[in-house]
């Protein structure tokens with residue numbers, strides 16, 4: 001590891017992408033991720049790669065499609081409104097089984113919203129914002145160092161599974177500066193694999209398409225994609241747990257709010273509340289099994305998000321209603337203060353205690369009946 | 371015995387799905403012949419559009435990539451930048467290029483991308499049932515202009531080659547009519563020049579083919595050819611519109 005440098009999340013992500021062998025970047029300016037585009041404009045030519053400021057996000061994602069079809073590690077980045085425009089292209093990329101990395105440094109929505117941090121694009125990223133039955137791997141870093149590490153990882157995952165990988169960060173992560181150690185520069189060749197379009201010298205012509213008119217054939221293609229997604233779900237789940245072993249109150253949070261929650265959990269421990277934190281790192285595939293397991297151990301789950309309740313739906317599905325799930329969220333660019341999270345945790349803990357006592361005394365009453 | 375006519379190697383030995391009298395088949399044939407003549411089959415990649423030519427990959431005997439509707443020039447840009455020694459051809463219809471994909475074509479042209487555009491102008495949307503395209507003639511009846519195109523409602527037909535000729539990055543723009551053998555040979559010469567420009571790395575080149583759609587024009591193939599000559603050519607003059615390396 002090299003020595004640490006102080007970098008903004010956006011610039012660190014751009015540098016990490018180049019070090020991971022990304023040699024094509026296409027982007028359109030939008031706050032709060034403009035530093036990525038500007039950094040790539042300067043750095044990509046130095047690295048011998050391609051930078052284009054595209055005419056729109058539509059063009060950018062389709063340039064990624066073309067560059068990826070030609071075998072190059074390729075990336076685009078944007079923020080919420082621009083990511084909406086990319087959805088058509090992402091659906092095609094998923095259908096055509098091309099690797100691609102897409103970073104969304106989320107801002108407040110809906111509509112033009114604002115340029116403050118948000119996590120309101122979780123549904124779009126995790127449930128598939130474009131048309132058709134497809135999935136994308138979604139990574140939710142919470143520190144600039146993790147953003148760097150996951151950026152490198154995203155290119156490997158995209159290549160391994162030939163599918164879109166989304167780095168889902170919030171505006172805070174993109175803008176904040178933290179010390180990071182960068183990985184070394186990796187030399188990645190332009191791919192010459194059996195699906196890459198490079199001209200048919202010495203081989204049969206190849207085709208990359210998503211149009212499959214025959215319903216039986218398209219059904220088979222869909223099953224093939226689903227099989228791949230199952231493989232990803234079985235192998236690529238990542239999460240971090242903090243104090244969950246004996247926790248009665250489990251907090252679930254990702255991205256920068258997870259940092260506040262981590263501190264709040266530690267503070268609650270000192271107050272004698274047996275709290276723990278689960279921080280999903282892959283938002284798809286979601287750490288469903290772990291949350292399901294904890295649902296049978298804990299007495300309450302609290303989900304904290306910079307949205308009005310998106311990841312909480314996945315937590316509910318994972319917990320299968322075996323334990324009460326509370327939600328604490330805000331959207332529009334407001335972030336969390338540790339004190340309000342602690343208060344919310346205390347309240348939640350209190351509620352579940354009262355409920356447990358009531359349940360106990362009810363049981364006893366039943367027992368005492370003749 | 372001397373062979374004077376045969377199937378180009380660049381064209382697969384299959385039947386196409388194109389309707390009788392459709393221009394796409396002729397344009398495919400011309401393109402395939404030129405690719406053979408220039409000896410570039412093994413480095414050519416065609417980006418197929420969304421439109422009647424979406425199945426072009428079933429007919430061309432070289433690499434083909436599909437693109438979302440109108441995004442063909444963006445996909446071509448990504449490919450060409452990664453592999454500059456490949457010959458990248460963006461094959462597009464008039465709805466694909468001049469309506470939904472207008473931004474992509476203008477900016478690819480303005481950047482002077484080293485790609486060649488094969489632009490098939492049949493004056494309407496063939497694949498979806500003959501709706502108005504930006505190139506539909508004034509007064510022309512289509513599925514969505516049942517009373518004929520009214521310029522105050524729908525604007526004037528867009529002259530793509532003239533429009534793109536304004537950009538310095540565009541080295542060559544030409545238009546021909548797929549009518550008789552004479553015009554088809556002219557069109558072939560134009561496309562050969564356009565591809566040579568890409569091979570010489572000089573800039574963006576486009577050839578527009580005025581092409582019949584008898585099915586949706588509701589004409590016989592013979593009448594459709596007449597229609598191109600009498601109605602389309604006066605609106606879309608044929609010939610070389612821009613050539614900076616004459």
Ligand SMILES: Cc1ncc(C[n+]2csc(CCOP(=O)(O)OP(=O)(O)O)c2C)c(N)n1
Pocket residue numbers: 420421422423439462463464465466467490492494495496497498503
């Ligand atoms: C985003 C999107 N919108 C609409 C369509 C439906 N669609 C398919 S082909 C087409 C028009 C094609 O017309 P043109 O480009 O003129 O080509 P032609 O079929 O006439 O050769 C349309 C609108 C689509 N596939 N994707």
